[in-house]
Amino acid sequence: MQIFPLLLQLSLLLFSIALSIYLWTIHYIITTIVFSPTGLGSLLYARMVISAVLSPDSPFQTSLSFFLKAVFKKSSIPKMWYQQFRGYWTDLLIPLHTTYTVFSQYWTSFTRAATQIAFMLPLCHTAEPLEPNIPIFSPPAPSPEIAAAI
Structure with missing residues (x-):
């Protein structure tokens, strides 16, 4: 059961990398916008796992850090x-x-x-709504066709 969060995090990382690669073919500026949080999140996650492996008092214990501790003990x-x-x-x-x-x-x-x-910025809120309330669904217009007989 402890591997499921790790698999979820791995799938999120793979999705972000694949999205960055796909966006690179479309436009490189959009790629930097997507890749920056992905890279920052990966670095912070790696720092969290390393601190959990090196310090037993770390509050950032994850299933990956427990696995790495076991590997380092047996290796x-x-x-x-x-x-x-x-x-x-x-x-x-x-x-x-x-x-x-x-x-x-x-x-x-x-x-x-x-x-x-x-x-100096203008206020964007008013006491009255800017537009009158428009219903999302209007009643259906009558059809010019004749209904079929049953």
Whole structure:
């Protein structure tokens, strides 16, 4: 039963990749719009799984992380490699933290500027509806044909 969420996530990833490849043949700008969230989601998911494998206290435990923990326990990967990978991971946290800091400063300045110019934007709501209520389904018009006799 624990493999079903993993299969669902894999199918979502394959669908996103196939959609990006298909859209590349149509227009490359649309592809970047679709591929950006796909790539970001894949990176965040990979980070979540790696943090769950490296830290037993991680709240992001998934079925994939349990599987990878079992594989790493039974495999012949030396402890030195594991510690070296863990060292790379801690070295990667510094640029990730810097990126987060820059993004949070950008977001703060963006929201500050947006709130300063918000009063200049026109109001898009009114007390009265813009158009009268139009029924979705109108009564059928009488048919010029004669009904068939039963």
